[in-house]
Amino acid sequence: MRSIALTNQKGGVAKTTTTVNLGACLSDMGKKVLLVDLDPQGNMSSWFGLDIHSLEKSMYNVFLEEVYFEEILKDTCVENLTLAPSNVALAGVERILANEKERDLILRKRISPVANNYDYILLDCPPSLGLITVNALTFVKEVFIPLETKVLALNGLVTLVNTVQVVKERLNHKLEVTGIIACRFDSRTNLSNEVYKQVKDRFHEKVFNTIIRENVRLAECPISAKPITLYAPESSGAKDYIELAKEVVELEKNM
Amino acid sequence: MRSIALTNQKGGVAKTTTTVNLGACLSDMGKKVLLVDLDPQGNMSSWFGLDIHSLEKSMYNVFLEEVYFEEILKDTCVENLTLAPSNVALAGVERILANEKERDLILRKRISPVANNYDYILLDCPPSLGLITVNALTFVKEVFIPLETKVLALNGLVTLVNTVQVVKERLNHKLEVTGIIACRFDSRTNLSNEVYKQVKDRFHEKVFNTIIRENVRLAECPISAKPITLYAPESSGAKDYIELAKEVVELEKNM
Numbered sequence: 312m313r314s315i316a317l318t319n320q321k322g323g324v325a326k327t328t329t330t331v332n333l334g335a336c337l338s339d340m341g342k343k344v345l346l347v348d349l350d351p352q353g354n355m356s357s358w359f360g361l362d363i364h365s366l367e368k369s370m371y372n373v374f375l376e377e378v379y380f381e382e383i384l385k386d387t388c389v390e391n392l393t394l395a396p397s398n399v400a401l402a403g404v405e406r407i408l409a410n411e412k413e414r415d416l417i418l419r420k421r422i423s424p425v426a427n428n429y430d431y432i433l434l435d436c437p438p439s440l441g442l443i444t445v446n447a448l449t450f451v452k453e454v455f456i457p458l459e460t461k462v463l464a465l466n467g468l469v470t471l472v473n474t475v476q477v478v479k480e481r482l483n484h485k486l487e488v489t490g491i492i493a494c495r496f497d498s499r500t501n502l503s504n505e506v507y508k509q510v511k512d513r514f515h516e517k518v519f520n521t522i523i524r525e526n527v528r529l530a531e532c533p534i535s536a537k538p539i540t541l542y543a544p545e546s547s548g549a550k551d552y553i554e555l556a557k558e559v560v561e562l563e564k565n566m
Numbered sequence: 567m568r569s570i571a572l573t574n575q576k577g578g579v580a581k582t583t584t585t586v587n588l589g590a591c592l593s594d595m596g597k598k599v600l601l602v603d604l605d606p607q608g609n610m611s612s613w614f615g616l617d618i619h620s621l622e623k624s625m626y627n628v629f630l631e632e633v634y635f636e637e638i639l640k641d642t643c644v645e646n647l648t649l650a651p652s653n654v655a656l657a658g659v660e661r662i663l664a665n666e667k668e669r670d671l672i673l674r675k676r677i678s679p680v681a682n683n684y685d686y687i688l689l690d691c692p693p694s695l696g697l698i699t700v701n702a703l704t705f706v707k708e709v710f711i712p713l714e715t716k717v718l719a720l721n722g723l724v725t726l727v728n729t730v731q732v733v734k735e736r737l738n739h740k741l742e743v744t745g746i747i748a749c750r751f752d753s754r755t756n757l758s759n760e761v762y763k764q765v766k767d768r769f770h771e772k773v774f775n776t777i778i779r780e781n782v783r784l785a786e787c788p789i790s791a792k793p794i795t796l797y798a799p800e801s802s803g804a805k806d807y808i809e810l811a812k813e814v815v816e817l818e819k820n821m
């Protein structure tokens with residue numbers, strides 16, 4: 312079982328887009344995949360067509376230990392792809408649990424009993440490094456960092472890598488950044504190339520060779536309530552995420 | 567004095583890009599402008615070339631009432647444009663102040679003494695609706711919502727408008743959403759047009775007529791530590807933000 316947090320406190324870098332589509336491509340390769348929505352925006356949950364405002368139970372209730380994790384799970388339009396949904400209620404967790412002693416360990420406690428039912432567990436994180444993201448980093452063994460290949464996206468990388476290091480030392484010795492994914496790559500301009508080079512120089516083999524190109528089909532896709540492989544299978548978006556999934560599975564050999 | 571929060575919990579929709587460039591264009595029109603960085607990422611502060619990791623004092627210290635607001639103010643490369651910087655320390659405020667009685671009123675208390683020194687105060691908010699954003703909404707009279715013209719950006723609008731309503735009823739009767747700004751508009755595809763039409767149908771005259779087009783100069787601009795009007799004055803990015811500033815000033819007539 313591989314558990315991976317898709318995290319970056321910089322907003323709009325394709326965390327949700329990557330979690331949904333990488334997840335779907337891994338399922339297409341025969342893997343049993345669980346997607347956990349940890350963003351109070353609920354973008355991943357609404358992507359799969361859920362009416363998130365009328366969810367009876369969601370990750371909010373799991374954090375407050377009102378329901379078991381498996382009680383909130385939903386099937387998706389893709390075989391072997393399961394979703395743990397969220398909605399805006401999750402934003403309340405930060406303040407409600409602020410003074411709990413083991414506030415960072417809640418997610419690990421709640422998901423561990425069912426974790427081994429899956430080959431891959433992907434966590435879509437919110438654009439922040441607060442309690443919810445720390446819970447994600449305390450549960451998983453791997454961190455993937457989706458990175459928009461633009462200037463503002465580089466700023467936060469140092470802070471993010473430092474945060475992973477602190478969680479590794481204090482709460483989760485197994486935690487490693489195992490992949491940086493270049494997203495929204497615009498090959499019409501030099502900017503994306505330059506940013507990609509800078510990231511490669513700094514993080515070397517941790518940067519996936521597969522680049523996700525800017526592709527309007529990926530921006531349209533959430534309307535369809537399907538991943539890119541079902542919405543636009545011939546698009547560059549679909550091809551790129553299929554390649555990424557192959558590269559991710561390749562990594563298993565070194566584990 | 568006009569006080570405006572640039573907020574949207576959806577990440578990467580151009581909150582920072584709009585605060586910096588709209589601010590600079592308003593200064594170019596002779597207005598005295600204050601920009602307040604309320605994002606722990608400190609993207610606006612680093613945009614203006616500050617080394618945010620070595621700031622002695624910042625908005626973090628203002629929230630904890632360790633320094634006066636005017637003690638942290640910095641000049642920028644633009645005349646009449648002043649910056650109140652932030653860095654990652656600001657992320658600690660959410661938990662430190664979680665149980666303070668008047669936690670939502672701190673910003674208003676700290677900025678009000680100097681507010682009338684400016685014609686415009688623009689607040690760049692983080693991608694969340696937590697304590698820092700509520701503080702911003704409690705201080706200002708106006709909310710501008712930068713909106714990426716993509717599908718995922720529409721999801722959060724209802725939650726955002728509801729949050730503004732709750733703050734208006736409980737903490738700040740003067741608060742109004744006075745402007746929605748279509749950003750990162752990609753005229754090569756239909757998607758941006760369709761999203762823009764949907765937003766116009768729902769929010770009518772609150773949507774600015776000026777559209778900010780996708781323009782790589784805007785994505786490159788932060789490297790230069792200057793606003794778009796100095797970095798690439800002939801670009802569509804500069805023209806669009808100049809037009810937006812004119813439209814914003816026009817609104818003064820109805821106030």
Ligand SMILES: Nc1ncnc2c1ncn2[C@@H]1O[C@H](COP(=O)(O)OP(=O)(O)OP(=O)(O)O)[C@@H](O)[C@H]1O
Nearest residue numbers: 322323324325326327328438524525526530577716
């Ligand atoms: N390769 C791509 N090509 C075109 N558009 C993309 C691509 N990847 C993501 N997008 C679009 O960019 C925007 C940001 O992506 P997404 O919402 O997945 O990022 P995020 O990091 O999850 O954002 P947040 O910080 O709000 O959680 C969305 O409108 C999405 O549709």
Ligand SMILES: Nc1ncnc2c1ncn2[C@@H]1O[C@H](COP(=O)(O)OP(=O)(O)OP(=O)(O)O)[C@@H](O)[C@H]1O
Nearest residue numbers: 322461577578579580581582583693779780781785
């Ligand atoms: N009109 C535009 N054309 C091209 N790129 C743009 C445009 N507006 C913003 N960008 C780029 O899009 C990315 C997101 O913009 P920005 O960081 O300003 O958004 P934000 O809402 O402040 O993000 P966050 O949620 O992280 O605070 C940045 O890389 C920025 O350079």
Ligand SMILES: [Mg+2]
Nearest residue numbers: 326327350354
């Ligand atoms: Mg997301």
Ligand SMILES: [Mg+2]
Nearest residue numbers: 581582605609
């Ligand atoms: Mg920003």
